[in-house]
Amino acid sequence: MQSQKTSTPTPDQIRRAPKVLLHDHLDGGLRPGTIVDLARESGYAGLPESDPDKLGTWFREAADSGSLERYLETFAHTCAVMQTREALVRVAAECAEDLAADGVVYAEIRYAPEQHLEAGLTLEEVVEAVNEGFREGERRAREDGNRIRVGALLTAMRHAARSLEIAELANRYRDHGVVGFDIAGAEAGFPPTRHLDAFEYLKRENNHFTIHAGEAFGLPSIWQALQWCGADRLGHGVRIIDDIQVAEDGAVKLGPLASYVRDKRIPLEMCPSSNLQTAAAASYAEHPIGLLRRLHFRVTVNTDNRLMSGTSMSREFEHLVEAFAYSLDDLQWFTVNAMKSAFIPFDERLAMINDVIKPGYAELKAEWLFQQAAATPALASGSATPQG
Numbered sequence: 205m206q207s208q209k210t211s212t213p214t215p216d217q218i219r220r221a222p223k224v225l226l227h228d229h230l231d232g233g234l235r236p237g238t239i240v241d242l243a244r245e246s247g248y249a250g251l252p253e254s255d256p257d258k259l260g261t262w263f264r265e266a267a268d269s270g271s272l273e274r275y276l277e278t279f280a281h282t283c284a285v286m287q288t289r290e291a292l293v294r295v296a297a298e299c300a301e302d303l304a305a306d307g308v309v310y311a312e313i314r315y316a317p318e319q320h321l322e323a324g325l326t327l328e329e330v331v332e333a334v335n336e337g338f339r340e341g342e343r344r345a346r347e348d349g350n351r352i353r354v355g356a357l358l359t360a361m362r363h364a365a366r367s368l369e370i371a372e373l374a375n376r377y378r379d380h381g382v383v384g385f386d387i388a389g390a391e392a393g394f395p396p397t398r399h400l401d402a403f404e405y406l407k408r409e410n411n412h413f414t415i416h417a418g419e420a421f422g423l424p425s426i427w428q429a430l431q432w433c434g435a436d437r438l439g440h441g442v443r444i445i446d447d448i449q450v451a452e453d454g455a456v457k458l459g460p461l462a463s464y465v466r467d468k469r470i471p472l473e474m475c476p477s478s479n480l481q482t483a484a485a486a487s488y489a490e491h492p493i494g495l496l497r498r499l500h501f502r503v504t505v506n507t508d509n510r511l512m513s514g515t516s517m518s519r520e521f522e523h524l525v526e527a528f529a530y531s532l533d534d535l536q537w538f539t540v541n542a543m544k545s546a547f548i549p550f551d552e553r554l555a556m557i558n559d560v561i562k563p564g565y566a567e568l569k570a571e572w573l574f575q576q577a578a579a580t581p582a583l584a585s586g587s588a589t590p591q592g
């Protein structure tokens with residue numbers, strides 16, 4: 205018999221495994237067909253393609269350009285068709301539905317309310333429309349036999365000056381579908397310390413926030429996000445690898461910031477496919493997630509932008525299983541890490557871990573064990589005849 209370690213999970217097992225997603229942008233996950241429909245309904249003429257398949261390909265290719273700035277350009281199109289209440293409800297509902305169909309049981313989906321005001325909606329109307337969509341998507345998922353819970357994170361844009369206003373909005377809706385706050389956008393030239401008043405406000409309100417940091421930019425960005433701004437989690441954080449030295453003999457030495465991140469169990473919202481597209485990593489096999497997982501950092505796996513990266517939670521896990529030969533135990537570890545790091549109350553996180561995630565993985569591992577047991581006697585006797 206092989207080792208007790210569960211075998212390499214199949215794509216079907218990965219899809220059925222309960223998954224938790226902490227870093228996914230609402231305007232980065234639309235169905236191409238929905239973009240085409242919404243553009244037609246709203247009279248938006250800026251789409252580069254009108255055929256959904258071709259449009260999906262266009263998004264992936266544009267995002268493959270290798271620069272974060274160009275990657276962000278693709279969002280002009282998705283935001284353009286997300287300007288009415290109906291459009292926001294539809295996009296949010298489909299988001300929850302798609303994630304649930306992929307086996308995601310808990311997700312925190314982020315969006316920037318300030319980017320959906322062009323047709324006259326107020327910030328509050330945007331939040332309420334997205335909340336309505338998430339509830340509708342959860343309901344439709346239940347009808348399809350899938351269970352998912354979705355919370356919203358409100359994002360403020362790094363280059364804009366509305367972060368305090370958005371932080372206040374997040375706080376106002378914290379018991380109504382919004383679980384936290386985030387800062388996103390191009391890192392270069394827009395350090396998180398520009399938004400200190402928003403972070404200080406949220407800390408005084410005992411609220412939670414994550415910051416996109418250490419993606420295109422190095423250690424100073426991570427350091428500021430943690431030590432000046434007080435982020436609960438790091439969006440990406442891949443560049444923490446710059447503070448870790450691996451010697452020829454494999455000995456590892458952590459610098460002071462990397463030590464702090466590991467010791468304080470700071471969650472890293474890693475998004476492998478997205479990092480490859482923005483050139484923050486060269487290949488899945490070379491992605492820092494392999495080393496960080498071995499060193500027991502609080503690593504989580506995420507999708508970032510499912511449309512632009514042509515990905516899903518299952519696809520991200522498949523890439524990592526292929527690159528690092530991860531087992532079901534590894535996938536469970538990432539999933540429990542993510543659930544521990546969610547912004548919902550502790551008792552609810554614990555219930556998700558004990559009542560949903562662990563039983564889900566136990567079921568998949570049990571399946572595997574019985575398959576192994578069924579296969580073993582025939583192999584041992586050198587005969588294909590089943591043993592009694």
Ligand SMILES: [Zn+2]
Pocket residue numbers: 227229388416439508
């Ligand atoms: Zn992101």
